[in-house]
Amino acid sequence: MAVTVSPESDTVATPIQRAFREALYAGAVSLGLFVLFIGLRTDQNISNELILVQRWGLLALVVILTAVGRFLYVGFGQPALERAKAQKAAAPAVAAEPSFVRRNFNKIGIAVLFLYPIAMVLLFGFQGSLKWVDNFGIQILIYVMLAWGLNIVIGLAGLLDLGYVAFYAVGAYAYALLGTHFGLSFWILLPAAGCMAAFWGVMLGFPVLRLRGDYLAIVTLAFGEIIRLVLINWREVTNGSAGISGIPKVSFFGLISFNVSDPNYISKVLGIAQSGAYYKIFLYYLILLLCLLTAFVTIRLRRLPVGRAWEALREDEIACRSLGINTTTTKLTAFATGAMFGGFAGSFFAARQGFVSPESFVFLESAIILAIVVLGGMGSLGGIAVAAAVMIGGTEILRELDFLKTGLRWGDTTLIPGFGPDFTPELYRMLLFGVAMVVVMLWKPRGFVGSREPTAFLKERRAVSGSFTKEGHG
């Protein structure tokens, strides 16, 4: 083989020999591991007796896959990696001109997001685009907005908030209650919900100001649970765990409605055929604009003294105080601003679902939002958006993987057997979520985008490596 250039590999054996040996070992280990897990399966037969189902074919497949994988990795993967490393070390460090896509990543991303529903409608028709616009587009963008809001608290100010979903809940219930009882419009209630969430952000902020690190995390976690329990138990107002339904739809500033019965229903105004897709596409652009608002405000705030003070607070609180920065109000503004965007997202969520219940605001949601922020790279908007797309889009895509049930077929012959019709891949999403987090954290400990963009520069703007920034300590 031509791959024997690495200095280590020819000391003992050629990589292929070694790979062959290691593949045998790996096969043996996986056989030992999986013989009972996969080879035998207990089941009930028709007369309710326990029987053993033998799956030697599947076992053989797994063992062979393991062995082949090990063979390929040791035989070809490792030498290739070593060669790449050696090449990198040999070549002088030349700052490569970033490619066109990389330089204009944000503009291209925004353009793609604006064209996305149109492309989906063209590809799948109005009815077919529903799934792509709603389940993927809107769902991901809600999480992008939530994660960008949380990014202000965690990524910029360095305050670990595990109860962020509480502000999401406050926003959702603010819209649900005020909208159903008083019939106020979404456009009034959106800022109102934001203000209310910000108010609760300050309410949470006051008692926890003196706490740092783990203690802060625990108290915010408790705060999130308190809000949820209040929503469950305050039945007279929140209708308990049954939730609130019949939340009014958003209208286009009162000019165009999306209720079929209204006189100004969109298809009547524009003279087009009725479809539920118009509302979803409208909601998509609405949440997209809300996301862009969040991004705009975050970028602006970072260049203002308050944003710099947040980042300085993350770096060193004592130094901040020695420079005359009021850390109390700085922390409170971070909590309030983050909570406000959570409230916006919450009221949008209520409008989109038409139904809210405490079920939607469990701790897991906070954990997912936090995971997105950490995976994306704390403080980086682009990285967080990518992480949200991967995480939320990835779990949604699991629902689409029908071939896992049926198996891979070529005509009438089954190439690889599936897991059967009762296999539901979406149940594995938390497993995949965890695996993905471990992999990303090993590969990029600071998230997808670990570096930090400076907010001001004298000569040239150079990204600050993640190894210098601190995560904050509370």
Place this chain on the structure above:
Amino acid sequence: MNATPSSSDFILQVEHLSMKFGGLIAIGDLSFQARRGEITALIGPNGAGKTTVFNCITGFYKPSEGMITLNRKDGSSYLLERLPNHEIPARAKVARTFQNIRLFSGMTLLENLLVAQHNKLMKASGYTFLGLFGFSSYRQASAESIELAKHWLEKANLVDRADDPAGDLPYGAQRRLEIARAMCTGPELLCLDEPAAGLNPKESAALNELLNDIKDNTGTSILLIEHDMSVVMQISDHVVVLEYGRKISDGSPQSVRTDPRVIAAYLGVDDEEVETVLTEVGDEAVIEQLDTGPDSAHGPGSSASMMAGPVSDSVEHADQGERVTVSRGASKAAQVDARARAAVASKPVKPVAAAKPASPAPAKPTGRSPTPKPRGGRK
């Protein structure tokens, strides 16, 4: 506020300052003044309470007793012990640096200096709201703040690295940057906690130059803690010496340098060394008297009584590790005192001219004679 006409020469007046941590006395009844436009050095052995004094002045600690008055140029006075922590730099215009450098390491040098101008920029940005909508007043203030930052980067000789993260700088440059950052707050009193620690002689000389430049060109008075005597003796106009939380000497660098109490505090005094010390100051009569006092089994009952028990000086919430436990009779200056008093008892002329009693504690009857001879002092 005791803004008497004479006090306006002093930018900082510390009066009867005490700091107790539980039962431990880190600073005991300390009084000194810092003159406007001068460099005042605060020196003393490790654990003498210098950083605790700084933490009291800059509001990180609230003193147990005493008064710290800051007189600004415009005539206003502030009682620093009553101001909240962050208002001391903002209103009283006192800036400080830290013994263990505290930069915003993930932010660029320029950003570090911009954060220091927070309060000014915050006003200019209409407490964020005007700035958020891009009003021109903020843009102008922002440009001015960058100019000021550039000015101080040039002074600190760091302008080439303005766009690098602060954590990437070498140690000496980080020290200079921290001073530049403190100066960007526009202070009238700059408190430097060991600015020369860990610097090589060349960097140390550059630091002296920078500090003299600050003193001469900005009118900022400087209060500094320093162990590096080359820095202290060259640039300071006035030196205050602490040992175990008490002032043992106060004066010009020359007078402090020859003060036997200071020498004793720094070098540590054995019974034999005390003789040497006093001999050096030229009082041979002292030596004869030295060993005449009766031995006391319980150490120097008179000298360090208020300091009996361990004293801890915990800096920055005790994460610094600078912690001192005082055993009975540890104060070297007090030993010199004791011997000097023994000498006075036999000879009416005061043997050591520079040595004033550091703290006329009520527990210390000055006329007591013969003074018990201290034993068991640590080296």
